Amino acid sequence: MATTKKQAILETALELFVSKGIDATSIRSIAKGAETSEGNIYRHFKSKNDLARTIFLNCATQFRNTMKETVEQGSGPEQQIEILIRTIFDFSFDYQKEFSFIMIANHREEIITKEMLSKPLPKDVFVEILQAGKEQGVFELPEEPTIAVAWIVGMVQRSIIFIQRNITSLEPEKVIDETVRASLRMLKA
Numbered sequence: 001m002a003t004t005k006k007q008a009i010l011e012t013a014l015e016l017f018v019s020k021g022i023d024a025t026s027i028r029s030i031a032k033g034a035e036t037s038e039g040n041i042y043r044h045f046k047s048k049n050d051l052a053r054t055i056f057l058n059c060a061t062q063f064r065n066t067m068k069e070t071v072e073q074g075s076g077p078e079q080q081i082e083i084l085i086r087t088i089f090d091f092s093f094d095y096q097k098e099f100s101f102i103m104i105a106n107h108r109e110e111i112i113t114k115e116m117l118s119k120p121l122p123k124d125v126f127v128e129i130l131q132a133g134k135e136q137g138v139f140e141l142p143e144e145p146t147i148a149v150a151w152i153v154g155m156v157q158r159s160i161i162f163i164q165r166n167i168t169s170l171e172p173e174k175v176i177d178e179t180v181r182a183s184l185r186m187l188k189a
Contacts, residue, residue: 006044008034014055018100022052022108049110056105056112059098060121066091067125077133081187082180084126085156089176092160103157123149130187139187152183 012033016025027048031038045051070087074080092099102122105111126149133139141148159179162168168175 005034005036005040009036009041009044009051010055010058013051014059014097014101017052017055017104018097022048022104022111052105052108052111053113053116055101057116057119059095059102062095062098063091063102064120064122064125067122071125071129077129077136077138078184080129081126081133081152081184084129085152085180085183086176088153088156089160089172089179123153126152133187141187148187151186155179155183 009030013025013030016029016033020029025048027038027041030051031041034041041051045054067084067087070083071080074083123146127145130139130141130145130148134141134145139148156179159175163172163175170178
């Protein structure tokens with residue numbers, strides 16, 4: 001439950017952006033859902049894209065912090081990558097709206113600016129571990145490690161969709177195990 005009007009705006013916008021889409025969500029509908037005026041939204045945010053950026057950064061920070069906390073449980077790069085992959089699955093199940101919004105906004109250049117890409121993001125946790133694994137001779141990576149992150153996240157994202165939409169007959173835990181194994185095979189030196 002929102003404790004301030006700004007928090008109510010953020011929560012309502014997140015809900016609407018995920019359920020209706022960013023383009024189909026108006027400032028007016030956010031104001032109505034947050035029980036505030038459109039002017040109050042513009043007092044906090046310059047534009048709808050500014051609001052979406054703030055939500056993205058909030059969700060990405062929450063996701064990154066979760067990843068950083070869980071990865072510390074691993075004793076080496078392989079185990080840490082496995083933990084990160086499982087964390088993505090867990091986050092997508094436990095924080096469905098936040099995860100969905102990260103996936104939606106991630107492909108929107110008007111929301112994800114070059115400046116935002118310089119901020120700490122979830123992908124950076126992966127890159128750090130992948131580079132450590134490469135230095136230790138555990139992983140063989142492309143020249144740009146973020147490509148390997150994209151491969152893994154792409155696999156995980158599609159697997160999540162298959163689980164959510166019941167496209168696979170496998171139990172979720174089996175899908176997660178197979179995704180972890182496939183990711184590690186892809187990275188092995």
